[in-house]
Amino acid sequence: MNLHKVQNAHNKLILQKAGEIGITGRPLIPGCEDFLELSYEGKSIIINKTRSHKMPLMAGLLAKNKEASNLLLRRRGLPVPDDIVVSQMSEEAARFLQAYRMVTVKPLDTSRSIGVTVGIDKEADLERAIRTALLHSDQAMIQKHVVGRDYRVLVIAGQMIGVLEYEPAFLVGDGRSTIEQLIHRLNADQLRRNDAGDAGSFQEISIDCKPMLSHLEQQGLTVQAILEKGSRLELFGSANVLADGISEIVTDRTEEICPANAAVAVEAAKALQVDVAGIDIRCKDIRLPLNEGNGGILEVNALPDMIDPHLFLHGASTDVFHVYLRYLFDE
Numbered sequence: 001m002n003l004h005k006v007q008n009a010h011n012k013l014i015l016q017k018a019g020e021i022g023i024t025g026r027p028l029i030p031g032c033e034d035f036l037e038l039s040y041e042g043k044s045i046i047i048n049k050t051r052s053h054k055m056p057l058m059a060g061l062l063a064k065n066k067e068a069s070n071l072l073l074r075r076r077g078l079p080v081p082d083d084i085v086v087s088q089m090s091e092e093a094a095r096f097l098q099a100y101r102m103v104t105v106k107p108l109d110t111s112r113s114i115g116v117t118v119g120i121d122k123e124a125d126l127e128r129a130i131r132t133a134l135l136h137s138d139q140a141m142i143q144k145h146v147v148g149r150d151y152r153v154l155v156i157a158g159q160m161i162g163v164l165e166y167e168p169a170f171l172v173g174d175g176r177s178t179i180e181q182l183i184h185r186l187n188a189d190q191l192r193r194n195d196a197g198d199a200g201s202f203q204e205i206s207i208d209c210k211p212m213l214s215h216l217e218q219q220g221l222t223v224q225a226i227l228e229k230g231s232r233l234e235l236f237g238s239a240n241v242l243a244d245g246i247s248e249i250v251t252d253r254t255e256e257i258c259p260a261n262a263a264v265a266v267e268a269a270k271a272l273q274v275d276v277a278g279i280d281i282r283c284k285d286i287r288l289p290l291n292e293g294n295g296g297i298l299e300v301n302a303l304p305d306m307i308d309p310h311l312f313l314h315g316a317s318t319d320v321f322h323v324y325l326r327y328l329f330d331e
Contacts, residue, residue: 008033009307010049017321023329040329050276051303052328059273063302064109066141069272076271078264079296083143088134089127093142097126102145105129107137111301113243119145132242146282148295151253153265153279154309154320157327160262161320162254162313163286169205169235169247173227179216180207180223183235190249203247211236211246250312253286260289268300276324278304 006012011033018025018038028035028046038045045052051060062068066083073080082100085108086093097103097120105126106116115136117129126142133140154161171182187204205212207223215237216222227233236246261281269277283295290296309320 006033010305011036013307013310013321014038014047014049014325017319018325021322021325023325038325038328043329045328047328049303050306050324052275054328055275055302056273059275060302062272063274063277063300064111066106066108066299067139069300072271073268073297073300076267078268078271079290079292081144081146081296081298083141085139085141086130087139089130093126093130094123096142097121097123100144104143104145105133106141106143107133108139108141110136111299111303116243118243119237143298146295146298148282148284149286150248150298151257151281151283151286152304152308153257153262153281154304154306155266155269155274155277155279156320156323157275157330158266158270160257160265161323162252162309163257163262164308164312165251165253165286166248167251169249171227171233171235173229173231173233175229176226178224178226179221179233182227183207183223186249205235205247211242250308252312252314254313257286258289261286264290264297268297272300272302274300274302275327276304277302 006015006027011027014036015025023038023040025036025038027033028037035046035048038047062072067085070080070083084092084096102119102121103126104116104118105120107114115133117125117132120126120129130140130142150166152164152166154163169186171179171186173182177185183205190204212235213223215235216225218237221233261283265279265281268279269275278301279297280299280301281290281295282298283290285294288294306320306324313320
């Protein structure tokens with residue numbers, strides 16, 4: 001298979017890793033990458049990224065609908081922040097904000113942080129966030145804001161494979177370099193990690209990024225300011241921010257997750273019958289069990305991107321594409 005003819009980074013890695021363990025692969029339809037056909041020892045399987053014949057159709061539909069998936073997770077006794085679903089700004093929405101003081105608004109049935117606004121604490125911002133979410137879905141979910149750090153737990157076939165932390169981009173001063181210089185250095189460092197030849201989750205930071213410049217201005221800074229040695233600067237604010245506009249730094253936290261949280265992630269995937277799942281968790285400390293004071297499950301993704309786990313999980317045992325491919329052909 002000529003990998004140069006494959007454009008999608010995820011598909012390129014699947015075919016590359018398949019070849020390493022003796023599995024042949026190619027697009028099912030020449031010139032179309034929606035489906036890959038993989039063959040091994042006389043058996044052929046058709047996949048769509050991490051979606052295969054092993055995942056029930058209903059599982060994908062349930063995971064896509066945040067209201068349905070949260071209901072099933074709660075039935076299993078799993079920690080999920082309180083939420084409501086609305087079709088427009090309403091008194092109910094205003095009361096929910098008043099009760100929890102800070103909320104997140106997301107489209108009911110989209111993924112990849114599209115249309116999601118976090119850190120809302122004012123009614124006017126809530127109304128705008130609902131309108132933004134409704135550009136991408138017929139309904140919007142308003143969810144209690146959870147304080148903490150963001151983690152993605154990858155689960156394949158009922159096994160936790162690894163944990164990544166996603167942290168809004170930040171800089172550490174060296175006492176000599178300007179913020180602009182440090183941003184260029186951060187971009188280069190994050191993109192250099194990528195041995196796939198394609199960008200992972202890290203969204204290169206533009207010096208002209210308006211949310212970043214606004215956040216700096218609020219702190220009396222410009223991109224020409226020099227940070228003191230050892231000082232840390234968050235590049236993005238946490239209030240009323242569109243989630244898909246934030247560049248994030250990814251770190252492997254597999255060794256830090258406590259067994260109870262690993263079990264919660266596995267149970268969440270089972271609750272929705274999702275065989276390959278990315279469980280999004282926000283909590284103060286991944287080393288401590290999730291509870292009312294330490295976060296909960298934000299979402300179960302039924303079609304998780306495995307590029308980030310490929311790039312950032314350490315150790316030969318965590319080659320996520322090999323794990324996935326072996327699972328596909330395991331009877």
